[in-house]
Amino acid sequence: MTIQFKNYKNNLIFYFTIAACWSLIVFIKSMNYTYYGLPSPSAGIEGSFKQSSKQKEILLANTRVGLLQNLQTEKDPVERMHLYHNIGINYFDLYDLSQNRAYLDSALQFLLESVRSNPPIARFYYNLGKLFTEAGQHASAQSAYQRALQFDPKHIPALHNLALMTYFELHDPKLAQKYFAQGLDIDTLLPICNLVLGMIDMDAKKYSDAIAHFEKELAVDSQFRKLPAKYPISDSRIAMSESIAHYDLSLLYSTKSVNPQKAQLHFHAYLSMESNPEKRNRAITEMARYWVMQPGTPKAKPAGK
């Protein structure tokens, strides 16, 4: 028997029917699918971008692999420059975690490569300065910071680090003073500057200037916390600055510009901030030379002065 399949209408009905059946089957199959969901419970990490060392190490390693791969293929010289810099910073972050000197050396190598063509990017030299400081190469760090300031005279972090390094590592208070003053000219709310200026004043026996600077430091630190963070100065460094300011003020108010109330206030503030028991005991011992202590409590009274 010969069946004539050239009947156009029959074919149309057949294909229409199977298409409709298929559409229905697929529609029914997909009916329970939801296009929106609910978020999974949070892992609970909130606040500034910090991770555990292990996770950070993994993330840094993955990033480094990707960056090194890009180094093989990236041809644009400007991008390559930034790539070298990012790899260097990656190694530096690893060094931060592990304190493995080899990472610091690799970081330096890549960062030096990134500045080989003298790019006018202050950030590059700033980071290089940080690395040199960490490596104990203070003269190179100084040059790097100064180079950063050449390209951007208002680069606060470079100026800040340069000033700190000049005072604490290069032991040049006059130059440090100049840098701090420069920094405060740009931004009066720059933390730590007034603290170190106060310390310089104390060394130079300018006690009233020192007190003024320490008081200013406390005001600045309090303001700095309230505003959105502009500079990479950690909360712990601000706290340390406040703690030192309180202590030095309590010393100055106890010995030089005697004011028992303020001395007490600042000493209590210092003790509340100092968590290290050894340092607390040393501070109390020191204060005991100037104050009569109540038995059992770290309070003090003026010794008849």
Added chain:
Amino acid sequence: MSPNKKYKTKPIIPTISTTPSPGPHKFKISEQLCVKLVIVLQLLFLAIEFYPDLSTNGDDAVYFILGKSLAHGHGYTNLHLRGEPVETQFPIVFPGFLALSGFVSDFPLLPKIAMGLISIFLLLLIYKLIRLWSEAAALPVLIVMASFNAFAEYSTLLLSEVPFLFATIAAIFLYEKYKNTNNRLMFIITVIVSILPVHTRTIGIAFCVTFIAICLFEKKYSYTIAHIVLLVVTLGCAQLLSHSTTPYLSQIFLHNSYDPEKGTLGMLEIFHRIFTNISIYLRLTIPQSLTGFDLVSSAGKTIGIFFTLFVIGGWIRNFALRSRIFSIYGLCYFCVLSLWFTIGISIRFLVPFLPFAAYFLILGVDGIAGLFFRQGNLLQRYFVPIAVKTSEFRFKPVAIWVTIALLSATNISFRIGHIATQTAQSSDWKNFYSCADWVRLHTPQNAIVVSRKPELFYLRSNRKGLIYPFSHDVEKVVSGISNGGASYVIMDNFFWTSTTSRYLYPAIMANPQRFNIVYSLRNPDTFVLEFK
């Protein structure tokens, strides 16, 4: 009736005599049943493989969003981007088609069903088209086309490959069927359909060149003129409406078509790119698209090369046949493909070429078989016209059907294996979507979110967004985020890309004071960061 008497053009090579047909209807009955069986099986497979949501590709999300934009009266704009800029890259036909379903539903299920049906209709159209030239080749092409894994995969994705192929085949079919008639209506319809490919995918320009070339060759000047006029008018309108500053053709000569800022190629670079691309397509992509497998072993690569050689052989042979429009299109198509950005090469670009590749493969196998089993000199044996009737095959059917069976078997086994190993969403995507859900519930409606896939993020979170700049300059990345008005950033940990760790993470670490974690997930670590 000799096939030559039906048409004006004579074959270049003299035909050889064929054996008498055993009977006109015997094969036709089986063939119609076979066609229906193939279609039903294909529908069955598609039903099993069907996934109701958008893929993680991203382009389907963009098309879907553009369709939504048209349907809701926002014009042809990227709703997922801040400022809803007008779309300048994707041609309008496919989003226009998606807009039809956008009037009914805001979810992708309906258009995906429509795409599946279009793919089935496309198979039938391919079958009908090839039957115009050779009844013998139509069923083998249909079978292998339906079995192709690449074709099946794209049959239900909201991507323009299948609609583009549909427009191309429809245009060729209408032209071949009605070019010798005086039907004015069909003339108009054919000309209109002939410009649809270029407005569906940019590579459709290859089809326009093909159409013009074949019309000129066959002296169909009315078609040529009408096509050119309509093409110029529609392209001009599209350029004006989209305010695009990068004309279609110039995109090909960019270093990176997705990043015009990288500049244009020099002459040497163009040649290098052409050579590299052709090499990749011939050695890897064509074999992979035909067999469905990544042919990594030496044996696999060798088999793959053989398939490619058959395709090339068939392509060359086809220039001497009535179906030469396929060969001209193949030439134009690969000319454009060879100029495209090398890193973008994938099977996806070959999906619109699959039926042509299948047809060339059959021609190639038939031609090679003819070298052994026909009479005459080498050229006569190879360039003989393809058998019109199945009955005209002598020993050749074995070679062709063995090839069809092999290809279909590899593709179907790949598809079955793929269905069996289909897993739920991977954890990196689960976390990404979880972040989108969190953002949807905990952030203001007008929040802008930076993420690796802003289009997918938008559809899940209803928040506009942007992608971070792909630059190693951390300041550039942070400025890009800041200038985009973003208030949240998604730090993902995708397995399939490392751009976030390469570009975004260094920028975050360089400016930690500006980023604050507000939602976090583990395995892998994924964060929603508030940006200040």
